Amino acid sequence: MSAPTDIRLGHMPEHHPEAELLVDYAAGALGEAESLVVATHLALCPDCRHEVERFEAVGGAMLQEIEPAALSAASRDAVMARLDDVIAAPEVAAARRTPPEALAGLKLPQPLRSYLGEAGPNWRRVIAGLAEHQLLAGPHRAVLLRIDPSVAMPTHTHRGREHTLVLAGGFTDAAGHYLRGDFRSTDPSITHQPVADPGEPCICLAITTAPLRLTGRLARLLNPFLR
Amino acid sequence: MNTGRFGKGLVAGGVIHGGRQGVFCLMIATLAPGAPLALSLHLAVRRNRRQSVARMAGTPSDTDASKVGVATSGIQGRALDDLVADVAERRDRRAFGQLFDHFAPRLKAYLARSGADQATAEEVVQDVMLTLWRRAEQFDRTQASVGTWIYTIARNRRIDLLRRERRPEIDPADPLLAPAPEPAADDTLLTSERERRLRGALGELPAEQAELLRMAFFDDKPHSVIAAETRLPLGTVKSRLRLAMVRLRKVLKDNL
Numbered sequence: 001m002s003a004p005t006d007i008r009l010g011h012m013p014e015h016h017p018e019a020e021l022l023v024d025y026a027a028g029a030l031g032e033a034e035s036l037v038v039a040t041h042l043a044l045c046p047d048c049r050h051e052v053e054r055f056e057a058v059g060g061a062m063l064q065e066i067e068p069a070a071l072s073a074a075s076r077d078a079v080m081a082r083l084d085d086v087i088a089a090p091e092v093a094a095a096r097r098t099p100p101e102a103l104a105g106l107k108l109p110q111p112l113r114s115y116l117g118e119a120g121p122n123w124r125r126v127i128a129g130l131a132e133h134q135l136l137a138g139p140h141r142a143v144l145l146r147i148d149p150s151v152a153m154p155t156h157t158h159r160g161r162e163h164t165l166v167l168a169g170g171f172t173d174a175a176g177h178y179l180r181g182d183f184r185s186t187d188p189s190i191t192h193q194p195v196a197d198p199g200e201p202c203i204c205l206a207i208t209t210a211p212l213r214l215t216g217r218l219a220r221l222l223n224p225f226l227r
Numbered sequence: 228m229n230t231g232r233f234g235k236g237l238v239a240g241g242v243i244h245g246g247r248q249g250v251f252c253l254m255i256a257t258l259a260p261g262a263p264l265a266l267s268l269h270l271a272v273r274r275n276r277r278q279s280v281a282r283m284a285g286t287p288s289d290t291d292a293s294k295v296g297v298a299t300s301g302i303q304g305r306a307l308d309d310l311v312a313d314v315a316e317r318r319d320r321r322a323f324g325q326l327f328d329h330f331a332p333r334l335k336a337y338l339a340r341s342g343a344d345q346a347t348a349e350e351v352v353q354d355v356m357l358t359l360w361r362r363a364e365q366f367d368r369t370q371a372s373v374g375t376w377i378y379t380i381a382r383n384r385r386i387d388l389l390r391r392e393r394r395p396e397i398d399p400a401d402p403l404l405a406p407a408p409e410p411a412a413d414d415t416l417l418t419s420e421r422e423r424r425l426r427g428a429l430g431e432l433p434a435e436q437a438e439l440l441r442m443a444f445f446d447d448k449p450h451s452v453i454a455a456e457t458r459l460p461l462g463t464v465k466s467r468l469r470l471a472m473v474r475l476r477k478v479l480k481d482n483l
Contacts, residue, residue: 012405019472020465024449028382032392034449039395046407049397053371057418058475059382059444060375061425066445068332069339075349076327079356083320086361109405110398161451181405 013045013181017163021185022048026055033140036111037163037183037207043109044181106203108167115142127154129196135205145204147171147196157191160210164194169202171195302329304419307373315363326373327356334381341447343389351388355381372422385447421479428478436471443468 017025017038024030025038042049106120121133121144129151136142147153149169163185170179173192178184186192196202302310302325313322331352338348358380366376386394397404416424429437442453454464 018465020450020468023443023468023472027444028386028394029443029447029449032395036395039397043397043401043403044405046405049407054476054479055472056379057371057375057421058425058429058440058472060372060378061422061429062440062444063330063333063337063378063381064374064422065426065429066333066336066340069336069348071331071335071352072349075353076331079327079331079353080320080324082353082357083318083323083360086357107403109403110401111395115395 011179011181013041013048013179013183015176015178015182015184016045016048017041017183018185019051021163022052023055026052026059031140033136033138033142033207034161034163034209036115036136036142037165037205040109040112040167040205041165041181041183043111045183106168112167112205116144121146139209141208143206143208145202145206147194147202147204149196149200149202150198152193152195155191155193158186158188158208158210160188160208162186162209163207165205167203167205169200170197171202171204172197304372304423305417308368308419311359311363311366311368311373314360315366323360326359330359330377331356334377337378337381337445338385338389340441340445341385341389343385347389351381351384354388355384358384368418370418372418374422375418390447416479424478425475428475432471432474436467436474439464439467440471 021030021034021038025035030038042052108116115135116133123131123133123146125131129148130153131146133144133146134141135144144167145164147169163183164178165184166178166180166182168180170177170182171194172178173184173194175184175192307326307329310319310322310326313319314326334352334355335348338351339345343351355377359377362380366373370376371379383394383396386392429440432440439453442448442457443450446453448456450464450468451461453459454461457464
């Protein structure tokens with residue numbers, strides 16, 4: 001039997017993104033989908049949050065050390081001339097409507113929550129035991145996945161990088177056991193078969209940078225659908 | 228007098244005013260007796276600061292706009308903190324002008340390197356500097372140095388304006404944010420001191436690590452793309468980045 005949900009919510013992540021991925025995030029070099037999964041992990045992982053702050057400090061030091069480039073005098077004049085306008089119209093914090101904290105029973109941290117409508121995820125069945133809600137389309141795709149308790153995913157490999165962040169429940173594959181906040185990266189060298197923990201559905205944020213490729217017997221049948 | 232000279236021609240403005248901050252800064256000097264760089268810290272009365280800063284920086288005055296060029300300004304660390312505080316507290320245009328002269332040419336170089344043409348780079352520079360003017364109250368010198376704060380603003384505006392994408396970030400006020408445990412050792416350093424050490428350590432990195440860091444932070448390319456374009460094995464790119472970060476982190480934790 002699995003641990004109660006409340007204990008899992010307080011789980012401190014044990015599986016983290018690679019340092020290079022955090023550097024890429026701090027440098028602003030990742031696309032939106034990869035940034036979303038990293039930032040959502042940061043919300044659940046104070047250690048990685050701190051690491052990113054250190055990398056941002058490196059970025060700041062590098063900005064200080066960069067060879068300066070001459071700026072037109074007109075740019076300076078333009079900015080100085082606009083200072084009064086800015087005072088007259090101070091920045092109003094946009095009253096952003098963010099969905100409520102517990103969305104459809106899911107405790108999704110920011111920034112992930114703001115990618116969902118007020119109604120929560122609109123699950124679409126992919127195969128038996130697996131449903132998804134698409135957050136970002138395109139070659140770098142972001143989806144919420146819901147895997148039913150104890151369900152094993154088809155064995156698959158990846159044409160590009162894939163990152164999976166657990167938000168509820170958990171799953172196991174050959175590399176370990178993943179709970180809320182845990183981060184799993186895979187690439188074309190890895191073939192795996194994740195199995196959801198028993199007791200409750202496993203909810204994940206998954207990013208694919210290229211379509212999955214199934215390797216099992218279902219492969220030819222299912223590959224056209226996993227794009 | 229309020230400047231301390233550190234190795235490699237780095238002049239740090241040890242501009243200190245007010246009792247508590249001065250005591251804190253002197254504490255660091257005491258805590259770090261074996262520091263390789265001699266800290267020379269002097270208290271300066273606030274009314275002398277402006278002249279000293281102007282002398283150190285050699286910055287043109289507010290009205291002397293024609294001189295904006297590649298001014299390798301020497302304003303450092305805490306002096307920059309104080310300039311932002313002046314903007315926040317008094318809407319001090321002269322302080323803002325000095326921040327502009329220091330950061331705008333650096334921001335332009337950063338944006339040009341990440342792929343913006345000249346005109347676009349200058350537009351984004353203007354946008355970033357106006358953001359600084361608007362949000363000066365939000366700057367917290369205990370959280371980040373001015374350089375780091377402006378770097379993150381510029382990075383986000385670059386993503387927003389040049390790439391037309393959203394930048395997903397945590398919300399510090401989110402009730403679901405996992406709380407941070409005890410502060411790490413390097414948190415006890417002044418952010419301006421952290422930046423000074425990092426800048427020193429950047430200059431000491433092996434050339435191939437320094438170049439890789441510049442590509443990672445300035446070229447708007449993730450490390451996987453850098454590996455593909457430089458035809459370096461991905462493992463080499465990763466290990467160089469890691470080695471560089473290990474060295475940089477070490478200078479933050481040493482001497483505490």
